[in-house]
Amino acid sequence: MRYESTKWGGHPHWHFDAVLLGTDDYGRWLGAPAGTRVQRGVEPPVRWTCDFAVLVPATGNWVACFNASGKYELYIDVTGPVTVDGNTVHADDLDLDVVRLPIGEVRLLDEDEFAANQVSYGYPPTVIAQARATADWLMRAVTADIEPFATVGAAWLRKVGELPDVGTPATSGPKPDCGIGR
Secondary structure (H helix, E strand, O other): OEEEEEEOOOEEEEEEEOEEEEEEOOEEEEEEOOOOEEEEOOOOOEEOOOOEEEEEEOOOOEEEEEEOOOOOOEEEEEEOOOEEEOOEEEEEEEEEEEEEOOOOOEEEEOHHHHHHHHHHOOOOHHHHHHHHHHHHHHHHHHHOOOOOOOOHHHHHHHHHOOOOOOOOOOOOOOOOOOOOOO
8 A cells, every 4th residue: 555645735755655554443554674765755765764554544633653662662743634535645734743752751842834734735623623622532542552653563573574575674875764744
């Protein structure tokens, strides 16, 4: 499957190809082994350095990335409505991110970017309110280990390890944090 995120107004953001691992009550699970080529906007593509599993939720304005290693074990993008068109997932990234560090600490990132883009991109008040409400709910759910953020995501991430290798991670060039958010 293809994952394509944009910033408000259709500005290209992260995009990559992944394997549909399966579905459950939480949504569709995509998997990408270490070495997967990912690209942010028109920047040169890079090979990701760790396995990751992406949850495209059945409901909700967010996309979660569970990472095998790196700075964030969980990285959730707050988005506009997430749609699936054939084999392509589309989401508008609305800047706010909820992350969980490997030590278990949960943080809300990019509030400054969200404030700036409200002006530069002209987010409507309803979009601003929805993004804030989604970020607040995600902070509570991740902090309380509510599924799929406790054990379900980790189980799907283990399935990524069963996928064939896609290449050796890059040893030069940009060094992305593992996960789709950064």
